[in-house]
Amino acid sequence: MPALFPESASTMASRVDALYFFLIAVAVFFSVLIAGLIVYFAVRYRRRTPEGVGVNIHGGLLLEIAWTVIPALIAAVIFVWGASVFFAMSRPPDETLNIYVVGKQWMWKFQHLDGQREINELHVPVGRAVKLIMTSEDVIHDVFVPAFRVKADVLPGRYTNIWFQATKPGRYHLFCAEYCGTRHSGMIGEVIVMEPSEYEAWLSGSRVEGSLASTGEKLFQDLACITCHRADTQGRGPVLQGLFGKTVQLQGGETVVADEAYIRESILRPAAKITAGYQPIMPTFQGLISEEQLLELVEYVKSLNTQQSPAK
Amino acid sequence: MRTLVLPPHHYLNDGYGIKSWLLTRDHKRIALLYLAAITFFFFLGGSFAVLIRLELVTPPGDLVSDETYNKLFTMHGVIMVFFFLIPSIPSTLGNFLVPLMIGAKDLAFPKLNLASWYIYVLGGLFTIYALVTGGVDTGWTFYTPYSTVSSTTSVIPAAMGIFITGFSSILTGLNFIVTIHRMRAPGMTWFRMPLFLWSIYATSLIMVLGTPVLAITMLLVAAERVLHFGFFDPALGGDPVLFQHLFWFYSHPAVYIMVLPSMGVVSEIVAAFCRKQIFGYKFVAFASMAIAVLGFLVWGHHLYVAGESVYAAMIFSALSFMVAIPSAVKVFNWTATMYKGSISWKTPMLYAMGFIGLFTIGGLTGLFIAAVGFDVHVTDTYFIIAHFHYIMVGGALMGYLGGLHYWWPKISGRLYPESLAKLSAGIIFLGFNLTFFPQFILGYLGMPRRYHAYPPEFQVLNVLSSAGASILGVGYLIPMAYLMWSLRYGKIAGANPWGASGLEWTTTSPPPTENFAETPIVTEEPYTYPLRAEAHLG
Numbered sequence: 038m039p040a041l042f043p044e045s046a047s048t049m050a051s052r053v054d055a056l057y058f059f060l061i062a063v064a065v066f067f068s069v070l071i072a073g074l075i076v077y078f079a080v081r082y083r084r085r086t087p088e089g090v091g092v093n094i095h096g097g098l099l100l101e102i103a104w105t106v107i108p109a110l111i112a113a114v115i116f117v118w119g120a121s122v123f124f125a126m127s128r129p130p131d132e133t134l135n136i137y138v139v140g141k142q143w144m145w146k147f148q149h150l151d152g153q154r155e156i157n158e159l160h161v162p163v164g165r166a167v168k169l170i171m172t173s174e175d176v177i178h179d180v181f182v183p184a185f186r187v188k189a190d191v192l193p194g195r196y197t198n199i200w201f202q203a204t205k206p207g208r209y210h211l212f213c214a215e216y217c218g219t220r221h222s223g224m225i226g227e228v229i230v231m232e233p234s235e236y237e238a239w240l241s242g243s244r245v246e247g248s249l250a251s252t253g254e255k256l257f258q259d260l261a262c263i264t265c266h267r268a269d270t271q272g273r274g275p276v277l278q279g280l281f282g283k284t285v286q287l288q289g290g291e292t293v294v295a296d297e298a299y300i301r302e303s304i305l306r307p308a309a310k311i312t313a314g315y316q317p318i319m320p321t322f323q324g325l326i327s328e329e330q331l332l333e334l335v336e337y338v339k340s341l342n343t344q345q346s347p348a349k
Numbered sequence: 350m351r352t353l354v355l356p357p358h359h360y361l362n363d364g365y366g367i368k369s370w371l372l373t374r375d376h377k378r379i380a381l382l383y384l385a386a387i388t389f390f391f392f393l394g395g396s397f398a399v400l401i402r403l404e405l406v407t408p409p410g411d412l413v414s415d416e417t418y419n420k421l422f423t424m425h426g427v428i429m430v431f432f433f434l435i436p437s438i439p440s441t442l443g444n445f446l447v448p449l450m451i452g453a454k455d456l457a458f459p460k461l462n463l464a465s466w467y468i469y470v471l472g473g474l475f476t477i478y479a480l481v482t483g484g485v486d487t488g489w490t491f492y493t494p495y496s497t498v499s500s501t502t503s504v505i506p507a508a509m510g511i512f513i514t515g516f517s518s519i520l521t522g523l524n525f526i527v528t529i530h531r532m533r534a535p536g537m538t539w540f541r542m543p544l545f546l547w548s549i550y551a552t553s554l555i556m557v558l559g560t561p562v563l564a565i566t567m568l569l570v571a572a573e574r575v576l577h578f579g580f581f582d583p584a585l586g587g588d589p590v591l592f593q594h595l596f597w598f599y600s601h602p603a604v605y606i607m608v609l610p611s612m613g614v615v616s617e618i619v620a621a622f623c624r625k626q627i628f629g630y631k632f633v634a635f636a637s638m639a640i641a642v643l644g645f646l647v648w649g650h651h652l653y654v655a656g657e658s659v660y661a662a663m664i665f666s667a668l669s670f671m672v673a674i675p676s677a678v679k680v681f682n683w684t685a686t687m688y689k690g691s692i693s694w695k696t697p698m699l700y701a702m703g704f705i706g707l708f709t710i711g712g713l714t715g716l717f718i719a720a721v722g723f724d725v726h727v728t729d730t731y732f733i734i735a736h737f738h739y740i741m742v743g744g745a746l747m748g749y750l751g752g753l754h755y756w757w758p759k760i761s762g763r764l765y766p767e768s769l770a771k772l773s774a775g776i777i778f779l780g781f782n783l784t785f786f787p788q789f790i791l792g793y794l795g796m797p798r799r800y801h802a803y804p805p806e807f808q809v810l811n812v813l814s815s816a817g818a819s820i821l822g823v824g825y826l827i828p829m830a831y832l833m834w835s836l837r838y839g840k841i842a843g844a845n846p847w848g849a850s851g852l853e854w855t856t857t858s859p860p861p862t863e864n865f866a867e868t869p870i871v872t873e874e875p876y877t878y879p880l881r882a883e884a885h886l887g
């Protein structure tokens with residue numbers, strides 16, 4: 038006897054399962070009702086003489102209204118329930134452990150903030166909300182962890198994210214769920230959920246060259262970003278300390294919240310959104326740096342918030 | 350009892366040469382040209398499905414290479430959707446019946462009708478060209494940027510094949526719309542039309558309004574692939590998700606192109622084999638129109654996990670629930686029609702009952718995945734595969750087979766062998782459920798679609814599914830064989846073997862080239878029983 042239900046190992050799993058059970062109940066009720074009536078009528082009213090004709094029934098307005106309104110009400114309940122689960126899925130808690138994900142044909146690369154890198158394996162602690170910030174180097178992929186009931190496309194040229202909080206240590210399938218070419222079904226991996234203490238041990242046991250932010254800082258110097266973006270206000274570009282999460286005033290009066298996607302775009306297509314009060318002199322880095330280096334730069338810019346308050 | 354004979358003159362013996370077929374303007378002969386072509390594509394697409402199911406019997410990818418596997422499911426989807434399901438009922442039964450049911454001699458534009466067939470065949474040739482030059486591996490959905498920058502297969506010929514057949518759809522739809530508006534016999538008011546015509550009318554609207562968007566999308570894919578215009582590839586400044594919006598703007602309504610005509614067929618069969626009026630005729634008729642309109646507003650439910658905003662997902666979810674209501678109304682009305690009917694258990698009725706049951710399951714699982722929070726888990730898994738096969742195979746294809754059996758005596762003048770037909774309808778029903786029901790479970794367990802190899806814990810359900818597929822395959826071959834056999838050896842049917850109402854049953858079987866000796870005059874509502882005396886005559 039094969040399993041009929043997947044393992045549930047995240048806080049979201051039981052919520053999705055509850056909805057699933059309700060949906061099954063609705064489906065079974067109506068399928069049995071319709072199938073039962075069809076079979077019953079087919080037997081009860083089978084034609085007995087070759088000339089037999091049926092009896093026309095008129096004036097079923099009340100019935101028509103009933104079987105329009107009742108399904109509509111049930112649909113409304115399912116809609117609200119499905120929507121509330123989805124809201125929970127798309128709103129991560131304030132405090133999350135962030136991990137960066139880069140998909141490429143046909144592998145998953147994970148980067149932890151402290152600098153650990155993994156391929157096709159992702160170690161996370163149990164009981165802590167984890168947010169994956171994801172992008173693709175080539176075509177569309179999709180991160181899917183059935184045991185957590187979460188899934189999101191991983192798009193080139195964009196950051197998408199999902200979050201989950203694992204509830205049970207163990208090893209769980211990670212699938213690429215968006216068709217991405219020849220070895221799509223080989224683009225699989227495992228999420229390894231560990232007790233916090235084991236996780237700490239794993240973190241310190243892995244060889245690292247430095248945290249993501251520190252690698253990003255090195256890049257920031259190597260790519261000469263530092264010549265324009267200085268911690269004092271003397272540079273030709275804006276001060277980046279305190280930028281992340283801030284609302285930026287753009288040329289032309291619009292504003293934008295400086296999230297990961299904005300920082301990414303500022304580096305790849307600086308001309309797309311010009312910060313008010315500055316000249317469009319920043320060179321584009323499109324094609325010059327990889328998605329992973331971009332993530333390091335983004336993480337470095339984010340880390341500037343906590344280092345020191347920006348020089349005003 | 351009087352022995353029945355074929356009428357001396359009918360559309361099938363009105364000329365025998367190959368030219369009399371290839372240059373015909375008779376809608377009935379064109380219907381048969383389509384029948385031959387789509388049957389070919391059905392078995393071609395079906396043979397790919399056989400290979401897919403064989404590969405999935407074991408967890409590792411061992412029967413064919415991953416590259417081949419990807420091409421198999423792509424070609425299966427492309428052929429079944431664009432070359433079988435979309436044209437199936439409209440171009441065969443629709444072509445045959447629209448003029449007969451409204452009491453006309455032909456469609457409004459007979460030459461255009463023939464042209465549509467040639468366009469379809471040309472599109473088919475492009476697709477076969479794509480196949481013999483190595484196949485395509487993008488999935489029938491052609492998602493960018495994979496299809497435009499990454500795939501190295503015959504994407505352009507396949508896209509052109511779809512682009513071209515699209516015009517055949519558009520022209521057929523146009524022909525039906527004009528015919529239904531302009532050529533109804535005296536007395537055939539809109540609300541005296543058989544429900545099949547309402548369905549075909551609604552379907553035609555979708556074909557005419559939706560297909561151009563698909564055509565443009567395919568052109569954009571070709572332009573980006575060949576000329577490197579940046580529509581979809583972010584590296585060229587494009588937006589990959591834009592493609593998905595365009596694609597589903599057509600391809601969601603296309604689901605209704607496939608299933609609405611089947612609903613029309615089911616209405617006809619249920620009325621004829623219960624010998625009574627359809628309960629709530631107007632509700633069923635308007636439900637078709639509502640589905641056609643609402644169907645255009647729900648494409649975003651394919652993009653819940655594709656980076657769509659939370660609020661967009663909410664709106665598309667709500668609209669998707671709304672489109673389910675008219676479908677539910679139809680199911681209830683068909684069921685209610687059976688109450689106090691005089692129900693004959695002939696093969697078409699078995700298919701119609703099968704349709705109602707399977708479409709109900711397909712529709713109900715549609716409610717599952719319209720709920721965003723649930724869909725996140727099952728989208729791109731086998732749950733979706735199961736759901737849309739319940740709609741398209743359990744629904745659309747069952748309706749098509751039911752209709753083919755119901756009107757076969759009219760088309761061929763002869764009866765198919767009833768017991769064998771009932772047996773194969775049973776085999777198809779069983780095989781279908783065994784193939785696709787386990788896939789719902791597989792999907793919820795998390796098996797992604799389009800996987801050449803899979804973890805071993807999914808094997809049992811996959812083996813069940815493959816076993817079902819082999820039964821299903823046999824179930825499809827039997828009707829193919831006995832329908833061909835009956836063309837020559839079947840019993841002569843007579844004008845109205847079912848004692849059914851409807852203008853098509855008042856003329857001879859097969860009908861004369863001009864359909865009716867005299868233009869009929871309609872004086873009553875559809876599905877009026879008992880029939881007026883003359884309609885009974887053979």
Ligand SMILES: [Cu+2]
Nearest residue numbers: 213215217221
């Ligand atoms: Cu993939």
Ligand SMILES: [Cu+2]
Nearest residue numbers: 601648650651
């Ligand atoms: Cu859809």
